Amino acid sequence: MPACPALFISAPASGQGKTTITAALARHHRRMGRNVRVFKTGPDFLDPMILARASGSSVLSLDLWMVGERACRALLAEAARDADLILIEGVMGLFDGTPSSADLAAKFNVPVAAVISAKAMAQTFGAVAFGLARFRPDVPFHGVFANRVGSARHAQMLEESLPTDLKMLGYLSSTDAIELPDRHLGLLQAEEIGDLDARLDRAADALASTALAQLPPVVTFDEPAHEAPLPRLLDGMHIAVARDAAFAFIYPANVQLLEALGARVTYFSPLADEPVPVDASALYLPGGYPELHAPTLAANARSAASVRAHAAADKTIVAECGGLLYLLDSVTDTQGVTTPMLGLLPGHAAMQTRFTALGMQQIDDSVHGTMTGHTFHYSRVSTPLAPVRHATRAQSDAPGEAVYRQGSIVATYMHGYWPSNPAFAAALFHGRAF
Incomplete structure (x- = not known):
């Protein structure tokens, strides 16, 4: 030991x-x-x-x-x-x-x-x-x-x-x-x-x-019993991940899981107006602070066009929290300034001056079981989209964050801890969850 x-x-x-x-x-x-x-x-x-x-x-x-x-x-x-x-x-x-x-x-x-x-x-x-x-x-x-x-x-x-x-x-x-x-x-x-x-x-x-x-x-430290290697459920996939000061809330364990499942992971920066790689099979937009960089994101046409082209090609987009905000029509900061976003999901986000949600949550897609995670954010979203699922809170069955699906996009405020259910994570990026 x-x-x-x-x-x-x-x-x-x-x-x-x-x-x-x-x-x-x-x-x-x-x-x-x-x-x-x-x-x-x-x-x-x-x-x-x-x-x-x-x-x-x-x-x-x-x-x-x-x-x-x-x-x-x-x-x-x-x-x-x-x-x-x-x-x-x-x-x-x-x-x-x-x-x-x-x-x-x-x-x-x-x-x-x-x-x-x-x-x-x-x-x-x-x-x-x-x-x-x-x-x-x-x-x-x-x-x-x-x-x-x-x-x-x-x-x-x-x-x-x-x-x-x-x-x-x-x-x-x-x-x-x-x-x-x-x-x-x-x-x-x-x-x-x-x-x-x-x-x-x-x-x-x-x-x-x-x-x-x-x-x-x-x-x-005791070692758990040996486990079989993970199946290569994402073999051959190229997953592009937005990573910069606006999109930085990324669990290293999540990326390690994608790679263990066989995916090739690369990064691009919307803040630097970098495009999504054209050969990317799927796109991950993590949480972060898009609201602090909204004018720059709105002005960066090359990056925005590449995300829209990815969606138009019916390729998977997984968006969490700040990534969800980036996909909406617009976001309004605490000073009342509204900035247009990508417009790939109908709706609007408004920043608040205090937490609007905080705590552990989990989500179930009926086929692959439960994935754990959490939520913490200062914004509220208004959207005509009907949720395909709600997360539940860790200590009760009370409804948690909504999960939205439109076309190849799955978006939610909840930050998933993907190693808690590798099959669920793989289904997300194959577009087969929910």
Whole structure:
């Protein structure tokens, strides 16, 4: 059974600095010459971009519901065979959600380090750490990191507040030179932060000057029983994927699955006015921020014409969230400015100032079974199209996101985690789902 030092970085809530600490640890150990593998808990596209830059390797998702226990076990065992260190960033607070980060850490016996923002806090730091460490005895607790610390004296006060059996693993000061910038939906994309590597290096330097030097405990990961290779259900297909700052919400595991099923995957950029390859069998328009780049997308006639030609040739288009918006007649931003989009699906999207949907969902096409995934968006769509299906929510049978089908186009707000049902994913790109 493979074994590797491993640490689960969680927190009492969102916004405490989990990604900053995880990225700093990854960059530090990578600079020490170690092979660092980082995972992100739950559905997330933005944090993994930062963590991939910090660690130098692709960041995959772990989630007991969306990914599944067996697949999580296999991913961790595979990483442990080659890595010198495994880091897992949690989601929200340690005990938030069903299943929670705590459930994942307990399932695989990965020691937890809690990141606690110490801004405007002194001895209460110890009480918060005590509560996190003692709330569930089955969760292995390793220690705490303090974030947004005001001074060395402040750090000393925080450490002195801890029970004697809880370790201060390190701390970061509060500085704009380290903090990662954000906006609606989460952090800025890695490619949009011009000084990201400098920020990661500064964070790694700062953490290394205060952190305990040793690696976290070694964890042994059980391997699931051997599974037969995936059938080559997409053999011979060429799938074009839109990928740029407007279309960036792509699970690496989804692309890996397409390739494992036999597809050739290439990328093009609508923002750069690049066309869909004429020999592409299918097109994937992922989520992202088309609303932030709407004028550019509307002006890029070559890319738009190629997507329309692809649809006119009755070739498959799979669109998720931002990809759905790109296919509509128009999108209106929060300032009331309306911009025309491709007009391949009738309807209009309007951006809102807060989340309109958030959470785990799953979808069933009756023939191929269930695919898990999630939704998170700030827009609302009005369309005369009748949904061919609705997703359902993870914790209830309440209707979730609508799935629309028109001609060769399948579009929905839901982001599918395709490895949860490879046959379903293959059917989507063959145009046989729903």
